Amino acid sequence: MARYVLKRCLQSLATLFIVVSVVFLLMRLLPLEGYFGDGYDKLSPEQRTAALQRMGLLDPWYVQLGNFYVRLSRGDLGTSIIYRRDVPVTEIIAPRIPYSMYFGVFATLLALALGLTLGVFMARRKGQALDKAGTAYIVLINAMPSAVYLLFIQLYGTSLFSLPILFDKYRPNSWILPAISLSLGGIAGYAMWIRRYMVDELNKDYIKLAKAKGLPEKLIMVRHVMRNAFVPMAQYLPAAILSTIAGSIYIESLYSIPGMGGLLVDVIQRQDNPMVQALVLIFSSVGIVGLFLGDVLMAVFDPRIKLVKGEGAR
Amino acid sequence: MSLAKAEKILEANDLVIKFGLRGQTLTAIRGASLDVFEGETLAIVGESGSGKSVLTKSFIGMLDRNGWVDSGSIIFEGRDLAAFRDEKQWLAIRGKKISMVFQDPMTSLNPLKTVGAQIAEVYALHRGYGPKEAAAAAVEILGRVGIPDAGKRHKQYPHEFSGGMRQRVVIAIAMACAPRILICDEPTTALDVTIQAQILDLIRSLQAEFGFTTIYITHDLGVVANVADRVAVMYAGKIVECGTAEEVYYDPRHPYTWALLSSLPQLGIKGKPLFSIKGTPPSLFKEIEGDAFAPRNPYALKLDFVREPPRFQVSPTHWAATWLLDPRAPKVEPPEIIGQLRDCGKSEAACADLGGGRAGR
Amino acid sequence: MSGKTRIEAIDPGLFEFAGFDENASEQIGYSDYSYWGSTVKVFLKNRVAFVLLVILGALLLFTFVQPLLPGQRSPTKINIDPATSVQMRNRAPDATYWFGTNSIGQDLWARIWSGTRTSLLIGLIVGFFEMIVGIVYGALWGYVRKLDRVLTEIYNVLNNIPTTIILLLMAYILRPGFRTMIIAMCVTGWLGLARFVRNQIVIIRDREYNLASRCLGTPTRRVIAKNLLPYLVSVIMLQTALSIPGTMGGGVFLTYIGLGLPVSIPSLGNLVNEGRLIMMSPELRYQLIFPTIVLSIITISFYVLGNAFADASDPRNHV
Amino acid sequence: PKSEDYYSVYAGELTTLNYLVVAAENEHSVIANVVDGLVEYDKYGVLVPSLATEWSNSADGKTWTFTLRKGVKWVDNKGKVYAEVKAQDWVDAAKYLFDKKNASLTAKIAYDVVKNAKAYFDGTLTDFSQVGVKALDKYTVQYTLEKPVPYFLSMLTYVCFLPVNGKFLAAAGSRFGTDNKTILYNGAYILETFEPQVGRTMVRNDKYWDKEQVYIKRLIFKYNKEATTLGPELFLRGEISSVYVPSALIDSWMKDPAKKAVVRPAETSSYTYFYAFNFNPTFDAQYEPDNWKVVVNNKNFRESIFHALDRRAAMITAEPYAPERRLQNTITPRNFVNASGKDFVDMADLAKYSKTDSFNKALALDFKAKAKAELAGKATFPVKIMMPYNAGSTDWTNRAQVVEQQLENLLGKDYVDVIPVSFPATGFLGATRRKGNYAIQECNWGPDYADPETYTDPFITGSNYNWPEKAEGYAQANGKPVYENMVAAAKAEVVNIAKRYELFAKAEAYFIGEAFVIPYAIGGGGFQASKLEPFSYPFAPFGMSYLKYKGQTVMQKPLATEAYNKMKEAWDAEREEALKKSKF
Amino acid sequence: MSGAMLDREKIIEVKDLSVDFRVKGGNFRAVDKVNFHIYKGETFGLVGESGSGKTTIGRAIVRINEASGGEILFKGRRIDGRIPPELDREVVQKIQMIFQDPMASLNERAKIDYIVSEGLYNIRGFSSEEERLALVRKALLEVGLLPEFASRFPHEFSGGQRQRIGIARALIMSPEFIIADEPISALDVSIRAQVLNLLAQIQRTKGLSLMFIAHDLSVVRFITDRIAVIHLGKIVELGDTEEIFSRPLHPYTRSLLQAVPLPDPRREKGKKSIPYDPSCHDYGTEGPAWTEALPGHFALGNGAEIEAWTGRYGAAPMPKQK
Ligand SMILES: Nc1ncnc2c1ncn2[C@@H]1O[C@H](COP(=O)(O)OP(=O)(O)OP(=O)(O)O)[C@@H](O)[C@H]1O
Ligand SMILES: Nc1ncnc2c1ncn2[C@@H]1O[C@H](COP(=O)(O)OP(=O)(O)OP(=O)(O)O)[C@@H](O)[C@H]1O
Ligand SMILES: [Mg+2]
Ligand SMILES: [Mg+2]
Numbered sequence A: 001m002a003r004y005v006l007k008r009c010l011q012s013l014a015t016l017f018i019v020v021s022v023v024f025l026l027m028r029l030l031p032l033e034g035y036f037g038d039g040y041d042k043l044s045p046e047q048r049t050a051a052l053q054r055m056g057l058l059d060p061w062y063v064q065l066g067n068f069y070v071r072l073s074r075g076d077l078g079t080s081i082i083y084r085r086d087v088p089v090t091e092i093i094a095p096r097i098p099y100s101m102y103f104g105v106f107a108t109l110l111a112l113a114l115g116l117t118l119g120v121f122m123a124r125r126k127g128q129a130l131d132k133a134g135t136a137y138i139v140l141i142n143a144m145p146s147a148v149y150l151l152f153i154q155l156y157g158t159s160l161f162s163l164p165i166l167f168d169k170y171r172p173n174s175w176i177l178p179a180i181s182l183s184l185g186g187i188a189g190y191a192m193w194i195r196r197y198m199v200d201e202l203n204k205d206y207i208k209l210a211k212a213k214g215l216p217e218k219l220i221m222v223r224h225v226m227r228n229a230f231v232p233m234a235q236y237l238p239a240a241i242l243s244t245i246a247g248s249i250y251i252e253s254l255y256s257i258p259g260m261g262g263l264l265v266d267v268i269q270r271q272d273n274p275m276v277q278a279l280v281l282i283f284s285s286v287g288i289v290g291l292f293l294g295d296v297l298m299a300v301f302d303p304r305i306k307l308v309k310g311e312g313a314r
Numbered sequence B: 001m002s003l004a005k006a007e008k009i010l011e012a013n014d015l016v017i018k019f020g021l022r023g024q025t026l027t028a029i030r031g032a033s034l035d036v037f038e039g040e041t042l043a044i045v046g047e048s049g050s051g052k053s054v055l056t057k058s059f060i061g062m063l064d065r066n067g068w069v070d071s072g073s074i075i076f077e078g079r080d081l082a083a084f085r086d087e088k089q090w091l092a093i094r095g096k097k098i099s100m101v102f103q104d105p106m107t108s109l110n111p112l113k114t115v116g117a118q119i120a121e122v123y124a125l126h127r128g129y130g131p132k133e134a135a136a137a138a139v140e141i142l143g144r145v146g147i148p149d150a151g152k153r154h155k156q157y158p159h160e161f162s163g164g165m166r167q168r169v170v171i172a173i174a175m176a177c178a179p180r181i182l183i184c185d186e187p188t189t190a191l192d193v194t195i196q197a198q199i200l201d202l203i204r205s206l207q208a209e210f211g212f213t214t215i216y217i218t219h220d221l222g223v224v225a226n227v228a229d230r231v232a233v234m235y236a237g238k239i240v241e242c243g244t245a246e247e248v249y250y251d252p253r254h255p256y257t258w259a260l261l262s263s264l265p266q267l268g269i270k271g272k273p274l275f276s277i278k279g280t281p282p283s284l285f286k287e288i289e290g291d292a293f294a295p296r297n298p299y300a301l302k303l304d305f306v307r308e309p310p311r312f313q314v315s316p317t318h319w320a321a322t323w324l325l326d327p328r329a330p331k332v333e334p335p336e337i338i339g340q341l342r343d344c345g346k347s348e349a350a351c352a353d354l355g356g357g358r359a360g361r
Numbered sequence C: 001m002s003g004k005t006r007i008e009a010i011d012p013g014l015f016e017f018a019g020f021d022e023n024a025s026e027q028i029g030y031s032d033y034s035y036w037g038s039t040v041k042v043f044l045k046n047r048v049a050f051v052l053l054v055i056l057g058a059l060l061l062f063t064f065v066q067p068l069l070p071g072q073r074s075p076t077k078i079n080i081d082p083a084t085s086v087q088m089r090n091r092a093p094d095a096t097y098w099f100g101t102n103s104i105g106q107d108l109w110a111r112i113w114s115g116t117r118t119s120l121l122i123g124l125i126v127g128f129f130e131m132i133v134g135i136v137y138g139a140l141w142g143y144v145r146k147l148d149r150v151l152t153e154i155y156n157v158l159n160n161i162p163t164t165i166i167l168l169l170m171a172y173i174l175r176p177g178f179r180t181m182i183i184a185m186c187v188t189g190w191l192g193l194a195r196f197v198r199n200q201i202v203i204i205r206d207r208e209y210n211l212a213s214r215c216l217g218t219p220t221r222r223v224i225a226k227n228l229l230p231y232l233v234s235v236i237m238l239q240t241a242l243s244i245p246g247t248m249g250g251g252v253f254l255t256y257i258g259l260g261l262p263v264s265i266p267s268l269g270n271l272v273n274e275g276r277l278i279m280m281s282p283e284l285r286y287q288l289i290f291p292t293i294v295l296s297i298i299t300i301s302f303y304v305l306g307n308a309f310a311d312a313s314d315p316r317n318h319v
Numbered sequence D: 001p002k003s004e005d006y007y008s009v010y011a012g013e014l015t016t017l018n019y020l021v022v023a024a025e026n027e028h029s030v031i032a033n034v035v036d037g038l039v040e041y042d043k044y045g046v047l048v049p050s051l052a053t054e055w056s057n058s059a060d061g062k063t064w065t066f067t068l069r070k071g072v073k074w075v076d077n078k079g080k081v082y083a084e085v086k087a088q089d090w091v092d093a094a095k096y097l098f099d100k101k102n103a104s105l106t107a108k109i110a111y112d113v114v115k116n117a118k119a120y121f122d123g124t125l126t127d128f129s130q131v132g133v134k135a136l137d138k139y140t141v142q143y144t145l146e147k148p149v150p151y152f153l154s155m156l157t158y159v160c161f162l163p164v165n166g167k168f169l170a171a172a173g174s175r176f177g178t179d180n181k182t183i184l185y186n187g188a189y190i191l192e193t194f195e196p197q198v199g200r201t202m203v204r205n206d207k208y209w210d211k212e213q214v215y216i217k218r219l220i221f222k223y224n225k226e227a228t229t230l231g232p233e234l235f236l237r238g239e240i241s242s243v244y245v246p247s248a249l250i251d252s253w254m255k256d257p258a259k260k261a262v263v264r265p266a267e268t269s270s271y272t273y274f275y276a277f278n279f280n281p282t283f284d285a286q287y288e289p290d291n292w293k294v295v296v297n298n299k300n301f302r303e304s305i306f307h308a309l310d311r312r313a314a315m316i317t318a319e320p321y322a323p324e325r326r327l328q329n330t331i332t333p334r335n336f337v338n339a340s341g342k343d344f345v346d347m348a349d350l351a352k353y354s355k356t357d358s359f360n361k362a363l364a365l366d367f368k369a370k371a372k373a374e375l376a377g378k379a380t381f382p383v384k385i386m387m388p389y390n391a392g393s394t395d396w397t398n399r400a401q402v403v404e405q406q407l408e409n410l411l412g413k414d415y416v417d418v419i420p421v422s423f424p425a426t427g428f429l430g431a432t433r434r435k436g437n438y439a440i441q442e443c444n445w446g447p448d449y450a451d452p453e454t455y456t457d458p459f460i461t462g463s464n465y466n467w468p469e470k471a472e473g474y475a476q477a478n479g480k481p482v483y484e485n486m487v488a489a490a491k492a493e494v495v496n497i498a499k500r501y502e503l504f505a506k507a508e509a510y511f512i513g514e515a516f517v518i519p520y521a522i523g524g525g526g527f528q529a530s531k532l533e534p535f536s537y538p539f540a541p542f543g544m545s546y547l548k549y550k551g552q553t554v555m556q557k558p559l560a561t562e563a564y565n566k567m568k569e570a571w572d573a574e575r576e577e578a579l580k581k582s583k584f
Numbered sequence E: 001m002s003g004a005m006l007d008r009e010k011i012i013e014v015k016d017l018s019v020d021f022r023v024k025g026g027n028f029r030a031v032d033k034v035n036f037h038i039y040k041g042e043t044f045g046l047v048g049e050s051g052s053g054k055t056t057i058g059r060a061i062v063r064i065n066e067a068s069g070g071e072i073l074f075k076g077r078r079i080d081g082r083i084p085p086e087l088d089r090e091v092v093q094k095i096q097m098i099f100q101d102p103m104a105s106l107n108e109r110a111k112i113d114y115i116v117s118e119g120l121y122n123i124r125g126f127s128s129e130e131e132r133l134a135l136v137r138k139a140l141l142e143v144g145l146l147p148e149f150a151s152r153f154p155h156e157f158s159g160g161q162r163q164r165i166g167i168a169r170a171l172i173m174s175p176e177f178i179i180a181d182e183p184i185s186a187l188d189v190s191i192r193a194q195v196l197n198l199l200a201q202i203q204r205t206k207g208l209s210l211m212f213i214a215h216d217l218s219v220v221r222f223i224t225d226r227i228a229v230i231h232l233g234k235i236v237e238l239g240d241t242e243e244i245f246s247r248p249l250h251p252y253t254r255s256l257l258q259a260v261p262l263p264d265p266r267r268e269k270g271k272k273s274i275p276y277d278p279s280c281h282d283y284g285t286e287g288p289a290w291t292e293a294l295p296g297h298f299a300l301g302n303g304a305e306i307e308a309w310t311g312r313y314g315a316a317p318m319p320k321q322k
Helices: A002-029 A037-042 A045-054 A061-073 A089-093 A096-124 A129-143 A146-160 A176-202 A205-212 A217-234 A237-245 A249-255 A263-269 A273-301 B052-060 B087-091 B115-127 B131-144 B163-175 B193-210 B221-227 B245-250 B255-262 B336-346 C022-026 C035-045 C047-068 C108-143 C145-160 C163-173 C178-204 C208-215 C220-249 C251-257 C268-277 C286-312 D025-034 D088-097 D107-111 D117-122 D166-175 D227-236 D247-255 D289-296 D299-308 D311-315 D350-354 D361-375 D394-411 D482-492 D497-513 D561-581 E002-006 E054-061 E085-094 E112-123 E129-142 E147-151 E159-171 E189-206 E217-223 E241-246 E251-259 E265-270 E303-311
Strands: B008-021 B024-037 B041-045 B067-076 B098-101 B181-185 B213-218 B230-235 B238-244 B312-315 B318-320 D006-010 D039-041 D047-049 D052-057 D063-068 D073-075 D081-084 D133-137 D140-144 D189-195 D199-204 D218-223 D242-245 D263-265 D268-277 D383-390 D416-423 D440-445 D517-524 D527-530 E010-022 E027-039 E043-047 E069-074 E095-098 E177-181 E209-214 E226-231 E234-240 E289-294 E297-301
Touching: A002 A061, A002 A273, A002 C145, A002 C163, A089 A096, A089 A273, A096 A129, A096 A176, A096 A217, A096 A237, A096 A249, A129 A176, A129 C286, A146 A176, A146 A249, A146 C268, A146 D227, A176 A217, A176 A237, A176 A249, A205 A217, A205 B098, A205 B163, A217 A273, A237 A273, A263 A273, A263 C163, A273 C145, B008 B052, B024 B041, B024 B052, B024 B067, B024 B213, B024 B230, B041 B052, B041 B221, B052 B067, B052 B098, B052 B181, B052 B213, B098 B163, B115 B131, B115 B163, B131 B163, B163 B193, B181 B193, B193 B213, B193 B221, B193 E251, B213 B221, B221 B245, B221 E265, B230 B245, B230 B255, B238 B245, B238 B255, B245 B336, B245 E265, B255 B336, B255 E189, C035 C047, C035 C286, C047 C108, C047 C286, C108 C145, C108 C178, C108 C220, C108 C268, C108 C286, C145 C178, C163 C178, C163 C251, C178 C220, C178 C251, C208 C220, C208 E095, C220 C286, C220 E112, C251 C268, C268 C286, D006 D227, D006 D242, D025 D189, D025 D199, D047 D052, D081 D166, D088 D107, D088 D133, D088 D166, D107 D117, D227 D242, D242 D247, D247 D263, D247 D527, D263 D561, D289 D299, D289 D361, D289 D383, D299 D361, D299 D394, D311 D394, D311 D517, D350 D497, D361 D394, D383 D394, D383 D440, D394 D416, D440 D517, D482 D497, D497 D517, E010 E054, E010 E209, E027 E043, E027 E054, E027 E069, E027 E209, E027 E234, E043 E054, E043 E217, E054 E095, E054 E177, E054 E209, E085 E095, E085 E112, E095 E159, E112 E129, E112 E147, E112 E159, E129 E147, E129 E159, E159 E189, E189 E209, E189 E217, E209 E217, E217 E241, E217 E251, E226 E241, E226 E251, E234 E241, E234 E251, E289 E303, E297 E303
Parallel strands: B024 B238, B041 B213, B041 B230, B098 B181, B181 B213, D006 D218, D383 D416, E043 E209, E043 E226, E095 E177, E177 E209
Antiparallel strands: B008 B024, B008 B067, B230 B238, B238 B318, B312 B318, D039 D047, D052 D063, D063 D140, D073 D081, D133 D140, D189 D199, D199 D218, D242 D527, D263 D527, D268 D440, D268 D517, E010 E027, E010 E069, E226 E234, E234 E297, E289 E297
């Protein structure tokens, strides 16, 4: 086990290293003009050189990359160069994580609670009205442009229930709509998957035995099917939760939630390299940790799986 | 045991079971009648698809969703199980009065729950035991079915058990509520011979201990010889011959029984082809005219193709449904191999060689 | 047990051996089964899917027929009000402009159909591309054990590099346009399908029939093509069906990044996005609602059809 | 006057508060309110004392000496006094500004005028005492310039001439200005709270030297990335005090009487917009740059486009109501500068253009015919006109289509083929104008100081707008093109301001007359719903004065258009008076 | 008999074969230094309980599982590890395998036509489409199926028919050696007989060598000439079929033998199973060795055991050689 974990960690580190380096180099391919935004025209060539020098962009790429890793090894992620000039990257990112996390966790919990319930009922009443209604919901969520319905929810939701439009951490009722909006997709996703897995599970032999034991259908569902159906989902769950924690671009910007959503896109566009690097580092780690946790969670739920085999099902 | 005195515990009369499939109707059981006596072991044999499982599943109301009992009755404890419409009614029967052991021990257990928990569930459900009591009872029954170290192993998961042990667990689950009838649906087909022998021993000893009735389903006549008091031979949704084990083995009357027995490799002669039944069973989608076995039966009479044979009583405990038993039919001797078996029944020496294809020296 | 057997009068001639035909007994029960036939049958049984198929078919047909109809306007033409010689801005739907006009006086009706055409075309091309690349990559990844390490690593890296960076780089290198849009959508779109195919293949690769093929020396290429992919037809079709609507709405971000279509080519995604900007004013909302409806119909149709087809092509459901 | 608190949403977060480096309006909108400079504008745009109570200029026009107001305090974000504002603060600021390491984006503006500053910046001069900024004593600041700069005072309102407390700056080090705790305040407001991506609050500075003129107590800004979409709704629900009404919505607001009652025109700015003809085409071969080079050097061709462009039709995409308000026929906007009561655009030949619309169908067709005749055999028709637009801007995207169709319809598709090409918002100018990657493009320029010279910058050799110096047939004896020689002459006139303006006006008229660009519009404009009282804040057509809330009030109700227009009229009149009375 | 056997050509030789699988703690040895050979034209049985390594040996020979030790020779040439492509092609053609589960071993999405001729495509074993079709016809007929079945899909067939299709697929390659891995254990009695007959018949008429893997000794007795009994990856006994049946030595073999159910109720009823208990061996002082205990009859045991086992049949053990 320990060896496996060690191996997985090393492997993950290698992946992380490649991702971060590739991103680093890709960012260096972007034109230097991008670092000046609209101010470019008002600057003299000397000023531009000075600014580039300050941002460390005039060194050859390998020196830059080397410097980056040297600093990283000291735990120094650098300071933002454009997004918030001179502010340490960690200082910018750290306060945002909790928001995205609270919303992510809350929305995930909500989505899990509602999604799983819906999915379970859909599986139990397969082909009946509830199943059809649930399917319709799933289809709609997947088919409608989210940018449209999320805005509608915000506008009408707030006026209908007289909730604040903008998020304010001191007003508990301003948490409601964004969290719900954030969970809509999850509800559909979880419902869809749990339903599918439950239907699969219901066809398995051990259900026959459980029935032959005399277990009423409800108990079979609760004690056997649901839990077993949850296992294949368990693998993707951490990654899903972690990715909601990474924030939703659109919902966070709609409700002014100071989370991580859209931050990456923002800093990439502004070519704030240290920020990009730090975020990529975080997101990739989160992604890779998510994979790993998924495997661990699977192993927790499924006693057959021991975290040993070289190639886990990724 | 003397069957004459034994009480009927379950009685299936003219049972017809149908399935809806691809818009068509498939008649899996075509008027099967069967009596099961208290305390006996009844074996149902027949090739794959003959309806053994469907028949017995109907006893505990576990037909697949697309299936239904079309007509006939199943009388158990004075009630007609075939008339049950509500799942709740079945809950009083299933597991408590009639239990079932399935073929494949590898997939019959929930892989994610400990073995002990899966057994304890039954105690909690049918006996109302508390969690501790149920767990203790589970450990006990595990020991009874011969799991060594049951005190520890009940906490393990199915995948940590070998096939034979898993089948023991499944039997333990079936036994947990001391049912009146235990249906074993091919409980050893997936196991290898040595383990099969152990499981057969186990069922027998449990039966001696608890005194339940066993319905044993298999297509292996060798196994049947080991366990059965009575044997019912089934073909295409019908029981075609039924008698005590000895009657069926030593004096079989239905050509289908002959064929089944003849194809046992134990009876084969090395270097010569083993007897085999040609062809495939009939499609159950179509109305079958006459004897279903007729097209594959070398002894078929013309009548077999037009008229269903009735039961002909051979002895009080033995009957067969074949026109060959009609007094008007030409006399047919069973194949030679069958004769050998009969001899075997008479003297030990005659079957010294049984137990594998004998060398054709 | 029923005691006596009734002796009835039966023609004695019938008590004769019938003779035995070995070949006759070898015939198999059901043979009228054809895979695709059953697939179609099961598919058509799904009434919702059938209705949607008809709607989608009609819609598709119409998008391509529409420009040929008489009296259609160009989707890019800015209509000028002859009275004021000013653009006919934001005209609500009426007899001339069935879906109204947009904020610079272009005919929304024409734009929607032209946009549908474009979006569908892009969706189909991208869906097709994703299917090819995703399947090839996923199949190799899942089946060829030696490549597992490498392909997993490549996948992980690609999956973790923010798409925005790649797109932004592309925006510097490529000119926006139809082709660029497709390339941009294809860059990373296939990753999901590849992983999906891989997981499916891992499940079936060790089935006995694949071992049998290995024993027969069947080359990997053919094992994948003949043994593995046919089993994935349903799921692959589903994924592809889903990627088409996914692609249709997905152009908005690309437009934002600068890889979008030029103004001369309307697309549904951009129409919806333009509509989104004015959804605050109820009387202009038609500009959002019409394209959204068309987009939703197409998306829902593909979604439902994809699912229905996946169900239908699963032989387990040929019941 | 009484005022309510002010609430607002914004979509762009501050990148820094370090006013010695930033050049963007977004940051200036805070800085303008929290740090005062030597002088400021009043509400009519007249320079008035601020931290300097009086000043004088040497006879050669190169040395400016300022006497500081006494007792002005630097306070921190809690309002606690840190130090007094003294002359050395300007020297410390300059030292920071001219230090290459700090990569100030506004340094150029200052080192172009301050003596020896450029040399110091480049590192050729290391002794800072030789740079033309000095604290003569605690309350006297002296600037020495490279050459006389008539508009120097107007530059002083810009960030690069703001003071900084040297001790505080040194202590803060690289953290200076990274948040509200790392700068000091001497302005009308203190940035009390600053939570990036959440919001910020400015409160009135109790220690402010002129606090009687500050009426709004608190300015509360909330961050919302979708502010443009949500803003109108927030305003209607009464959550914010002012909002810009996007052009897409203006129709429906105007139709609804309730909403119409709260909408009024938004102020225009001194940004100038023009369509530039590119004399240095580097675009893709598919758009035929060589052909373009031939036609763009033909004056008749340029004129045909010049007169064919229906600027009003184009403006409707941004300003569907009252598009004329923003149209402009010159490069330098009206109301920018004036001399002896005459607006710059009415001077010299420029008057000819400023009053007439360039759009003229008949002329356009005339020139077309001439161009076709002249170019026959030399160029291929239709001429492909590659016209980039910014895909990030809906208005621009719309405008590109309008202009395309309008030009093609008027001039005929056999003559021109306008090809709008979309480019992403990020790096837009880098990919298009600055590279010469266009044939015709909508460009803009914002003034840096109060002198027409600022509007000549884009067209001088070394700039990257449209390279008019490459136009054929304009070179004069000194190798420079006519226009540049005219500008040089104007620049040389530093004593007689009226004369100077006259010369600049001549140059500009020439430039327009030769159809090097098509003047198009001024910036700003549009409509807004706002409770802010207009015409009461420090006015200046450039820099950052107009970003100040000093002097303004938040009214009970938003102004409607008519009331606004009335106020504007009144203001215009008062301003004329004020300008006449002004001594600077 | 054993004298004649000595000069018989060995088609397969397995020497000290070990197969390891990588599992959690490290390696799991599924097959442990196994030795046996198969003569040309004989049917060789491999019996043992589930998980004893039978399949693994079979798969090692067809090179699906990699041997981790020892060697496998086909007609004297080594075929494990890396081999030249010509040999590879030959081995692919000459060694065929029949699988246990007729439901799982046919590609459900391919027509019988393709399934049967799949191997032919790989070795390019035909020159024209007509020839291929003719070969398919022939193969189908050989296994007792109608040629028109070629255009159908596997799910239209019964288990027995499917297994025959699997056999046809092997036969069409004209192999010299076939490994049948429990080809009948998933089939019911009546169909079992069909398949057994077919295998026996083919083996005889074509003079093939056959390795028959099963756990049911009654079946093995019917079809094989020689048997190896395998237990937990080790062969514990090997000899002529009848020899093993009449004089089983190893206790494991004996337990296997008596476990075979007999179709005789009277005798079966009284039977008590004797499970094999590995602790009955006392290998404390002397470990087991692969010994020719009786002529041509090998067993795994130490000296004392061999003596005791053979003594039971009143025969003296073979004198130790080497
Ligand atoms: N759910 C179902 N739907 C349709 N047909 C069914 C269903 N279940 C069983 N059948 C059919 O009923 C017939 C009898 O099946 P059954 O499972 O009872 O056979 P069996 O004798 O138990 O065979 P085996 O030995 O293979 O278990 C078969 O033809 C089978 O195809
Ligand atoms: N791929 C594998 N990875 C790990 N262990 C394996 C693998 N394949 C087989 N084994 C193990 O090797 C041992 C031998 O397996 P093998 O399949 O050869 O047994 P067998 O005798 O054929 O059994 P059965 O009668 O069940 O087919 C078993 O314990 C099995 O669990
Ligand atoms: Mg069955
Ligand atoms: Mg095996």
